[in-house]
Amino acid sequence: MNLQRLYEELEKHYDVKGWWPYSDPWEVMVGSVLTQQTNWNNVMTSIEALRKEGLLPVKAMAAADREKLEKLVRPCGFYRQKAQRLQDLAIYIRDDFGADPVSLLRRDDARELLLSRPGIGPETADSIMVFAAGRPYFVAAAYCRRVLSRTGVINSDDYGEVQEFVHQQLGRDSVRLSSLYAMIVEHAKRYCLARPNCRDCFLAEPCSLIARER
DNA sequence: TTCCCGCAGG
DNA sequence: CCTGCTGGAA
Structure with missing residues (x-):
């Protein structure tokens, strides 16, 4: 089809x-990094833990103790990498954008700037572009x-x-x-899992996967 | 290709 | 017990 x-x-x-549960641009950015190869439930756990500890704001995260950050991010897996990447990003925005993520996101080269950050690849960059910046x-x-x-x-x-x-x-x-x-x-x-559940899928008729099996 | 890594689900 | 998860980097 x-x-x-x-x-x-x-x-x-x-x-x-309202599919993305956070509207604040910086919180969307944090979630976009944390959700890499990770179930969203674990991301929510970490974001709320960060909020509770007061380490969610840009400046606070930039200045946070690395080990404390790692502990709070642990439920998301790859916790050492993710803690480092989040803190790098927070420091970058604090130092180069006056701690205001929006001043980065509204730039014409925002996507390239994001891609230049360690730990932000195409998928994470685009997730930020569309869900945090509202750009197409x-x-x-x-x-x-x-x-x-x-x-x-x-x-x-x-x-x-x-x-x-x-x-x-x-x-x-x-x-x-x-x-x-x-x-x-x-x-x-x-429905469309690694092993697809075509029996219950409402797309089965127009879907080519079923067609190929016949 | 392999490593990074915890957690929910089967 | 084992698998897969809203990836990225070496």
């Missing part, structure tokens, strides 16, 4: 308004490439290629692009 059809079908079944970037995560490939929308494992395709097909609309990502994540978790 094509992307338009997929979007319409997903929209009938998922309501992803599609997060072409592994989940998305899997669903888009199985359904026959586009068969590619190349992050940039898939992103470009979606940008072109859907248009540079931040709400639509973030919604598509959110709906695909929900769908991938419920």
